[in-house]
Amino acid sequence: MRMSAMQASDPxxxxxxxxxxxxxxxxxxxxxxxxxxxVWLILGLMVLSALGQALGWSASITYSGDEAPxxxxxxxxxxxxxxxxxxxxxxxxxxxxxxxxxxxxFAPLGLVLVVILGAAVAERSGLFSALIRASLREAPxxxxxxxxxxxxxxxxxxxxxxYVVFIPLAGLLFAAVGRHPLAGIAAGFAAVSGGxxxxxxxGQFDVVLFGFTxxxxxxxxxxxxxxxxxxxxxxxxxxxxxxxxAWFLTDRVIEPRxxxxxxxxxDSLKAELAKSAVTAEEKRGLKLAGLAALAVVALFAAxxxxxxxxxxIDETKTGPAQLTPFYSALIAGFMLLFLSCGVAFGVGVxxxxxxxxxxxxxxxxxxxxxxxxxFAFFAAHFVAMFNWSRLGPIAAIHGAEALKAMNLPAPMxxxxxxxxxxxxxxxxxxxxxxxxxxAPVVVPMFMLLGISPEMTTAAYRMGDSxxxxxxxxxxxxxxxxxxxxxxxxxxxxxxxLALMLPYALAFMVAxxxxxxxxxxxxxxxxxGAQVHYTPPGGLLK
Numbered sequence: 001m002r003m004s005a006m007q008a009s010d011p012x013x014x015x016x017x018x019x020x021x022x023x024x025x026x027x028x029x030x031x032x033x034x035x036x037x038x039v040w041l042i043l044g045l046m047v048l049s050a051l052g053q054a055l056g057w058s059a060s061i062t063y064s065g066d067e068a069p070x071x072x073x074x075x076x077x078x079x080x081x082x083x084x085x086x087x088x089x090x091x092x093x094x095x096x097x098x099x100x101x102x103x104x105x106f107a108p109l110g111l112v113l114v115v116i117l118g119a120a121v122a123e124r125s126g127l128f129s130a131l132i133r134a135s136l137r138e139a140p141x142x143x144x145x146x147x148x149x150x151x152x153x154x155x156x157x158x159x160x161x162x163y164v165v166f167i168p169l170a171g172l173l174f175a176a177v178g179r180h181p182l183a184g185i186a187a188g189f190a191a192v193s194g195g196x197x198x199x200x201x202x203g204q205f206d207v208v209l210f211g212f213t214x215x216x217x218x219x220x221x222x223x224x225x226x227x228x229x230x231x232x233x234x235x236x237x238x239x240x241x242x243x244x245x246a247w248f249l250t251d252r253v254i255e256p257r258x259x260x261x262x263x264x265x266x267d268s269l270k271a272e273l274a275k276s277a278v279t280a281e282e283k284r285g286l287k288l289a290g291l292a293a294l295a296v297v298a299l300f301a302a303x304x305x306x307x308x309x310x311x312x313i314d315e316t317k318t319g320p321a322q323l324t325p326f327y328s329a330l331i332a333g334f335m336l337l338f339l340s341c342g343v344a345f346g347v348g349v350x351x352x353x354x355x356x357x358x359x360x361x362x363x364x365x366x367x368x369x370x371x372x373x374x375f376a377f378f379a380a381h382f383v384a385m386f387n388w389s390r391l392g393p394i395a396a397i398h399g400a401e402a403l404k405a406m407n408l409p410a411p412m413x414x415x416x417x418x419x420x421x422x423x424x425x426x427x428x429x430x431x432x433x434x435x436x437x438x439a440p441v442v443v444p445m446f447m448l449l450g451i452s453p454e455m456t457t458a459a460y461r462m463g464d465s466x467x468x469x470x471x472x473x474x475x476x477x478x479x480x481x482x483x484x485x486x487x488x489x490x491x492x493x494x495x496x497l498a499l500m501l502p503y504a505l506a507f508m509v510a511x512x513x514x515x516x517x518x519x520x521x522x523x524x525x526x527x528g529a530q531v532h533y534t535p536p537g538g539l540l541k
Contacts, residue, residue, distance in 0.1 A: 038382050052083030059081050086389050108436070111207045111331055112207070115331065132151065132165050153191050167480060194500070196468060198235050207334065214226040216443035312329050418512060422467045425463070469504040
């Protein structure tokens with residue numbers, strides 16, 4: 001697809017660094033890279049731990065178990081955590097002798113690496129791109145907008161392809177039917193970025209976030225295990241709530257404001273649209289990918305439902321606990337799904353001709369997450385050192401006591417997490433970086449207040465989504481700006497922000513209302529995931 005407008009220059013710094021948005025941009029530019037943020041956090045944590053030990057910081061809570069969790073001291077039914085200096089002999093020894101173990105035991109890293117092995121094949125074989133084009137090109141004009149929004153939210157599974165392929169294609173399709181292409185780009189951008197928390201099915205992002213959630217939840221409950229489906233109903237509801245909102249705003253607010261598009265579907269535009277058509281080979285590849293997906297589903301169904309042979313069901317347990325092996329196996333399930341579908345599609349279109357091609361795609365995928373591995377090294381040590389210092393449970397216990405004294409209802413507590421993550425999103429774009437820093441405090445704190453890790457994660461991801469449309473510091477913002485300039489050279493940072501602000505504000509109001517309603521009605525967040533948390537026997541109460 002031709003992207004000549006991507007070569008357009010950005011507005012000068014003096015032109016775009018004015019007003020409130022200019023302040024946001026300047027403040028954000030002062031922040032270091034996420035890796036360096038964690039370096040400074042670790043240094044600050046070390047100093048704070050030494051101060052905490054010197055001042056005798058501690059926290060206690062009643063405990064019904066026979067053995068104290070790691071780093072806690074149990075006496076007469078009271079579990080106490082006392083601050084421990086990270087400069088102590090024991091902690092310094094642990095830091096250097098366990099450095100490889102600290103990294104390899106970091107749950108999010110292993111989860112990401114496993115899933116990326118399959119996702120890389122699906123992306124590099126051309127499957128994701130073909131799926132996006134096949135689902136959008138033949139969209140009827142009457143329902144073009146809702147289809148763009150719906151497919152945009154589903155395309156999160158396609159990672160970069162959602163921005164690079166989907167958004168410009170949405171603009172092109174709007175132009176092809178005589179509608180303003182900027183309205184198509186706006187609807188696509190709103191779905192892909194502002195609706196980042198929503199999707200029809202869980203995927204890679206759920207695995208990454210719940211990896212950090214698991215690390216944090218085990219500060220309180222060492223047996224807590226992540227469930228990748230723990231937000232499924234919640235993210236599905238986001239799709240059904242945000243889609244009509246974006247539909248109304250695009251057709252009734254954004255497009256009328258843009259005015260009548262002066263262009264027309266000339267031969268060059270039709271030729272470009274033709275380039276995005278799904279070829280006969282790709283159609284054959286998609287059919288093979290569909291069969292591969294059914295095979296993976298059948299495999300997991302067999303391992304779960306065959307009488308007398310249920311490796312993914314713990315028959316020694318009762319109730320939802322029986323499904324714990326199944327939830328844990330979903331990481332492998334995602335990898336197998338992406339891998340098998342990617343290979344099947346690649347065989348159909350000729351991008352996979354031998355096993356060497358698959359191995360090369362996997363290796364390329366691992367190379368693409370090299371920056372994440374660097375980030376994970378420092379994030380892993382921050383989380384581990386937070387536990388070694390005992391400041392995590394101390395902060396969680398005292399924070400929970402303070403919030404309990406304020407007598408705030410659970411919905412308001414979760415809205416506070418949502419709001420805090422949305423403010424941070426204006427300055428720090430990486431969702432995983434923010435959550436890795438916030439989770440060790442807010443997850444255990446809210447568990448002590450009876451709010452489940454799944455619900456806290458859901459509130460965070462909601463707040464992290466809609467502000468993507470309100471900050472020029474979002475990594476794909478310059479790319480989307482370049483896409484708009486293909487159709488209107490006068491578009492600047494402020495123009496794009498003004499275009500997207502109605503979506504962001506509407507999504508924010510809907511997101512807060514949805515989170516409040518979820519807690520008020522105590523709806524399940526996903527299979528086996530509830531709003532409230534009740535510690536099992538032997539854990540903190």
